[in-house]
Amino acid sequence: MEKQKRQRNSKIIEKTVIVPEIGKLPPQAPELEEAVLGALMLEKDAYSVVSDILKPESFYNPVHKVIFGAIQSLAIQQKPVDVLTVVEELKRRGELQAAGGAVYIAELSEKVASAAHIEYHSRIIAQKYLARELIAFSSEVTQQAFDETIDVDDLMQETEGRLFEISQRNVKKDVIQINPVIKEAMKIIQLAANRKDGMSGIPTGFHQLDKMTMGWQNSDLIIIAARPAMGKTAFVLSMAKNIAINFQQPVGIFSLEMSNVQLVNRLIVNVCQIKGESIKSGRLTQDEWDRLDIKIKELYDAPIYIDDTPSLSVFELRTKARRLVREHDVKLLIIDYLQLMNASGMNFGSREQEVSMISRSLKGLAKELNIPIIALSQLNRGVETRQGNEGKRPQLADLRESGAIEQDADLVCFIHRPEYYRITEDDNGNSLIGMAEIIVAKHRNGPTGIATMRFDNEYARFENLDEHNTSRKQPNYIERTSKMNSRSVSKGGDSLPEMTSTNFMTENGKEELPF
Known part of the structure; x- marks a missing residue:
């Protein structure tokens, strides 16, 4: 009897084991x-x-x-x-x-x-639809991954692009009543009021520029553009050093042009004030070795994070940027430079359309992460064909490859060094040797104008005028910008008058920005 019972239980167990698994149904409601x-x-x-x-x-x-x-x-x-x-x-x-x-x-x-x-x-139905899209997408990717004729790197780029498209189609942000927004705005104003320098954003350490911008503001896309060899990388590295070392704000740098070692060498030249050729050759004088040992300590433990992935796609950038903000609380991102990025995995009719998509994505990322994003950009050759110091100053129309860059950016700044074009004196005979202008040509939430500073070519660094001891006669800022008074620049889609020389003068005749 006991034996028969064991046999029946065995059959039940056996039947349970061999019952085929029921297939999964797609998410649905x-x-x-x-x-x-x-x-x-x-x-x-x-x-x-x-x-x-x-x-x-x-x-x-x-x-x-x-x-x-x-x-x-x-x-x-x-x-x-x-x-x-x-x-x-x-x-x-x-x-x-x-x-x-x-x-x-x-x-x-x-x-x-x-x-x-x-x-x-409806939101439940939409979630089920998104789940089905992801299942179909992942199944297709799985099949392609088994296909040995498909290049894995190409597949990864295409996969990332299509996943980005799916996420963008389904991202919705609810409207919000104005009261909490007012509270947030008042909080920012209060924080700025409590700071001695009056900065509401991240200060760059360059006094004239900070007076114009009140620091780089959260969610802003800032384009810094110049012709090759004008000092774009030197400028952002000088700025990154100020932000990370002097103000202890974490900075992320995506270097598409230089390797991380080359970038750090540039920082060493900047901080330690040792010639670049000496760093490359390793032939340093005893004084330079001593200076290197002392100054290099400033760079150790500095909150600077470098990614030197070549040909970085905008989709990879989003993933890496989110991780930097989440894991290292990065407050500012720098991209060197925009035209070296791509939007792999998506089809475009022209390079201009691709650059437009990249600039829109960068602006969207700045809003999403609520941090400033600085992207370097090249200018076209139109600058080279114009004559004189005024003619050589870049204009918004000189931005390369896409008008969308100008449209999407909250700030557009140009770097202009007259000395590069062998212009060594202004119209009044003032020396322009070693002088640099940061031209704020578009400022969606503030004024435009010119911030002057000194460029030390030997150490590839930008400095405030009052930080550089020199016996040279400095060019007068008012005189050099007065010719731009009649020009106008774009601000938020409207044409506003350029800041005039009178805007910068106090009653006693001293130079001063109005805020």
Whole structure:
């Protein structure tokens, strides 16, 4: 008897083991789809609640896709949406049978009492749709990964691009009532008021520039552009050193042009004031060795994070930038430089369209992370064909490859060194040797103008004028900018008058920026 019982239990266990596993169903919510469609035909304003959440492909049931497409079409034409109008629209489109017939559509409206929960139900449907998209996407990637004829690096770039597209299509940010925004604005104003320097953003350490910008502001995209060899990298490295070492704010640098060792060598030259050729050759004098030993300590433990990935895609940048902010609390990102980036995995008709997409993505990333992003950019050759110091000053039209850069940027700054063009004196005979201008040509939330500083070519560093001991006669800032008074620059889409020389003068005649 006991033996028979054991045999029966064994058979039960055996049957349990050999039962095949039931296949997984795609994420779906058919009951909620029915409820949402019924609610849309029940209340006239219901579509406005779900219009930015759902689209026809959000529905798993093909019949429901057709019905929602008809409802969407009626709403766009500002026609009433109910059972009768939906049926008529489906007849007109020849899709009534594909939608299950008039009886099925009528039954949908009977399954709900009101549209009270339509938004909540719609968001669940949208989440199910996103899950299905990711499953289909990952399955396709898996198949391609098994295909040995496909280059893995190309597949990774394409995968990243398509995943970025999926995420962008489904990113929605809810509206917010103004009160909490006012509180945040007041908090920022209070913090600025409590600071002795009056900075509301991240100070660069360059006094004249900081007076104009009040520091680099969170969520701003800042473009710093110049012709080759004008000192773009030297400028941002001098600035990064000031921010990270003097103000102890973590900085992330994406160097697409130089390796991380080359970039650090430039920082060593900047901080230790040792010639670049001496660093490269290792032939340092005893005095230089002593200076290196002392000054290099400033760079140790500095919150500077360098990524030298070549040909960085905008999608890789997003991933790396989020990690830097999350893990190292980075407050500022620098990209050297924009034209070396790409948007792999996406198709564009021209390089201009690709650069436009990159600049839009950088602005979006700055808003998302709520930090300033500085991107270096090249200028076209138009500057070289113009004559004189005034002619050599860059203009917004000189930005290379895309007008979208100017459009997307909150600030556009140009670096101009007259000495580079062998212009050694201004019209009044003042020396321009070693002088540099940072021209703020576009400032969406503030004034434009010119900040002057000194460029030390020997050590590839930018300095404030009052920090450089020299017996040379300094060029007068007012005299050198007075010729720009009649020009205008773009600000937020409007043309505003350039800052005039009188804006910079106090009653006693001293030079001073007005804020």
